[in-house]
Amino acid sequence: MKTWITALLTISSLLCFGQKKANVDKEEWKQLFNGKNLDGWDIKIRGYELNDNFGQTFRVEDGKMVVRYDQYDDFKQKYGHIFYKGDFSYYKIAVEYRFVGEQAPKGEGWAWRNSGIMVHGQPAETMGKDQDFPASIEVQLLGGNDKKRTTCNLCTPGTNVVMNGKLITQHCINSTSQTYNGDQWVRAEVLVLGDSLIQHFANGEKVLEYNKPQLGGGNVSGHDPALMIAGKLLDHGSISLQSESHPVEFRKVELLNLKGCMDPKAKNYKSYYVKEDNSTCDYGKRKK
Template sequence: MKSVKFILALLFCAVFFGFTTGNKKDEWKHLFNGKDLTGWDTYIGPDLDNNGKPIADKPIGLNNDPRHVFTVVKDGEEKVIRISGENWGAIITKSEYQNYHLQLQFKWGALSWGQKKGKHKDSGLLYNSVGKFGADYGAWMRGQEFQIEEGNCGDYWGCAGGMADIPAIKKSDTAYVYSPTGTLTEFSQQSKQGRHCIKLGDGENQSGQWNTLDLYTHGDTSVHVVNGKVVMVLYNNRQLDNGKVIPLTKGKIQIQSEGAEVYFRNIQIQPVKQLPAELVHL
């Protein structure tokens, strides 16, 4: 359990310094090559009705994308990943990662579908993803979600057994908000708090503009950063697996399709030996 001094240091540095890598030398690896989806799998769950209920018993499945939900398109002079949102699913890295700084940029398109039509546009960055495809809502692997949703970018969701402890303040019977000075609280499907914690503040740019997300994960701690603002810190990342609670500190990376058109670019990752020093030292 982290000390109050450590947590306050996180907040101080987030506000005044932003977030940079803990490495002395950048070692970025591009996960999107700017041309195609090499290095990624696609997975699409069952077709859904407008209430989010499955129409078919079987998912559309692995690397089967008849509606071209996941494509690479031109945006000005560069190529970017377009996720249409028409089906629920994800692109998923073929490799697993642990102890890293992941950075990507996203912006919203105009389209929305099904039960999400006319609502906040929705996607998500799922990390430490393990287990079977389609474990959560028939569309996503188990993991920890860095929410990408209009107005809620940076929230935490535990997917298909993902669990974490988060310093939070209770706002209502069903709403908890991350706060560096809050009470360390378990968020999981089994806990009375549920598996969702709301981010601190709002760091997202206006819809249609590019946003930069930084995810830091080292050991069992992870940090969500939206346009340079720390909005969520997770401790004791773990999972419920066949009735046993075990660590959840590495896995694949998923980027969701969840009812909204969204674009991604500049997806890159580098290893870290620790969380950035400026986060823990005033």
């Protein structure tokens, strides 16, 4: 019986993989940034109330969502995040980004050409006024400095993860990506499957993978300690983009929602990942 079940699962996996490959061009990505304004987004900058966009840090220019510091005399660790409104659990998030210009006055050295995609984060409205980073999983975006400097790394403000069966408490882990120097555009994608698996991709290449994102560790200040339940697995949360003192541009921010396709709690999960509205899964699985 065990052999028969194993064979059946193998055949099913091959069928699903073939269907995924065939349907790859039919993935329906939702554009989170409309290219015109910041409707649908919330802004939280350290030291300011929710949606006080100090210095117009986050703005739209030439159809791009940009982070600018031309109204800053001193960065003063005014870390900022722009949150897409909503809560997400099973999805792919993708951005096309590039770093430009000069760093804000008195920005930290480590923050040069540094930004990030925060996933499984706390809601924007739960952040303290003086909180620096949301408790979240950070997909760190770095620009090159003519030396080896990878992008799509992992950083863990208020969180930990598991890699190869071991709890990782180190704050940042480098990916295996290439170094992207200059002002070139880079596409970063993150596959997020609840509290089970997260994968990072840089220009289509998988560069990092880990499991069991969870609360714990440090590297967050100004937060409500009651929200930090060490060891609590993170299977959903907010999505935000960072302002860490270097100008950055996003020409595309898009999401492929896999809720109901890859979520084992979804109603039709065992029916080859059919969506709850009975349409086929964008991730390439077939109807029963």
